[in-house]
Amino acid sequence: MATVSKVLILGGTGEAVALAQALDAAFGPALAVVTSLAGRTKAPTRPLGDIRVGGFGGVPGLTQYLRDGGIDAVIDATHPFAARITANAVAACAATGVPRLRLDRPAWTPAPGDDWRLVPDLHAAAALLPALGGRAFLTVGSSDLGPFKEVPDVRLWARMIEPPAPEDLPKACTVIQGRGPFSLADEEAFLRENRIDILVTKNSGGAAAAAKLTAARGLGLPVVMVDRPPSPPGDSVPTAEDAVEWLRPLVP
Template identity: 50%
Template sequence: MQRLLILGGTTEATALAQALPTDRWIGIVSLAGRTRQPLTIPAILRQGHFGGVDGFVNFLKAERINAVVDATHPFAAQISHQAAIATDQCQIPLLMLVRPPWEPQMGDRWLVVPDLAAAAARLPGLAQRIFLTTGRQSLASFSALKDQWFLMRMLEPPPPELPLPPGEVLCDRPPFTLTHELDLLQRYHIQALVTKNSGGTATCTKLAAARQHEIPVVIIERPALPEGDRVSTVAAALKWLDQQS
């Protein structure tokens, strides 16, 4: 039996763990630990950070890992770079399972920016009531904007010490229907959407809702990922694993 480390926290990571051939692979799914109640995953589960590259290397050796699939969120660039360095040092094969980014469609009013700071700087003069869907870790980047009102959607409440912009926190878990998103934009009189280009289908309906309401979308580009083997589907990841076993 070979031992596979899946860097998780995404629907793709869960799907890969569920589809893993258990006659050949023992799956270990690692989560950063930010979600207090993670979804049930059919594999050995570990939570928390590795402690940098050195900690990552120590874990790979101690757990006798034979291969790693990085199925983290497209914006979790730090752990992806650490995984690339650690697996290279240990001479362990690494695959990145990366969902395709969203692409603008006819009728979209996208304003593409490189990072959170640029997104916050783009909002004054653009809109006053904003739907913010960049996650609780990013809220402080918008806390200086006192003339805007934000509907801040996230999985879990932010910690009490985190500085927030004016507005309302909405805790909810995807997927979201188009009807739900359209109702949300209308009910809160939303004038602009701010989101990361995460890709996937679980939250893409907010883009369709913004298109129908003809409101601008400030969309944050993905950070650069390390070089290496990369696929976009669980099926392709399983095929890659077949070549490793």
């Protein structure tokens, strides 16, 4: 494998921010780091190093960027549900021969006392709600509300960083804008005060967003858990420190 002097991080997550910092600490000026952000969040946490904002234009655009930008390696640290950019990275790296690593935070697993209802997608989650209760707390993205627009007889609360498009908003839905992490006490208080009887979330994993699961367990609430899309084949690590070690033999 060729040496690496410039790496592209596909970012937008806390792991990507931690990775940029870890690479700077490990390699300093020997490694140029560019982090790509989709640009959907108005005030993202800015990682160390150079930053690129906006889409690439699919596989052709990303392929061209890798070639024109002199990118020697790609680390995909996007959200576990960002399946499209991950697939684009797989294809672009295959086309250019650029090595690719997936930084994939571990998924959540149920603990004793959890009442999880595993579903394959958001449509299945929405279909399940009327049988479970009448007051659901959705912790999904701003573009994920569409499947819940026609859910009958269920009052919804949805928490997200950016507000949804008006056409995606279910009628009986209260939007709470907020950026985590949220404490266990805050999550418990929200669930109690709003008499929530169902939690809906995607299995994004990570410690930063896990307090809501602990709160739901303590209150005996069912959790409708949307499973992750399958990971593509190829190298994958769970932490920024592991990604540093993957790169270490390649950085001169």
